[in-house]
Amino acid sequence: SCLGISNPGPDSENLLDAFIGKSSEGRKNLVLEANRKVAYRSGNFMMIPPYEGLPVQPNVNIETGLGPEYQLYDIKSDPGQSKNLAEEMPEKLDELKAEFESITGRN
Numbered sequence: 391s392c393l394g395i396s397n398p399g400p401d402s403e404n405l406l407d408a409f410i411g412k413s414s415e416g417r418k419n420l421v422l423e424a425n426r427k428v429a430y431r432s433g434n435f436m437m438i439p440p441y442e443g444l445p446v447q448p449n450v451n452i453e454t455g456l457g458p459e460y461q462l463y464d465i466k467s468d469p470g471q472s473k474n475l476a477e478e479m480p481e482k483l484d485e486l487k488a489e490f491e492s493i494t495g496r497n
Contacts (some may be wrong), residue, residue, distance in 0.1 A: 435462060436465050437460065438455055441457070
């Protein structure tokens with residue numbers, strides 16, 4: 391690694407070339423965190439694991455991303471994440487769940 395770390399972690403990648411402008415290629419996969427909740431992006435797909443809580447904050451009508459089921463979105467064609475593809479694309483969901491588990495150690 392460019393920092394000399396022998397075991398930087400399962401989701402680490404050397405992106406120095408992208409940072410200094412030698413490449414336009416960035417990460418293909420990313421674990422995202424907000425308010426102690428995580429989601430996983432792989433390419434154009436976003437997978438959100440189930441979390442307890444209200445899917446919409448009632449006082450302000452803002453979506454929280456929480457829900458009792460896995461959520462899967464194609465954020466290239468659906469950037470507003472309005473159509474959950476989890477039931478329609480179970481193989482893709484299983485693929486992202488496995489990648490997410492291998493990186494985070496949780497399912």
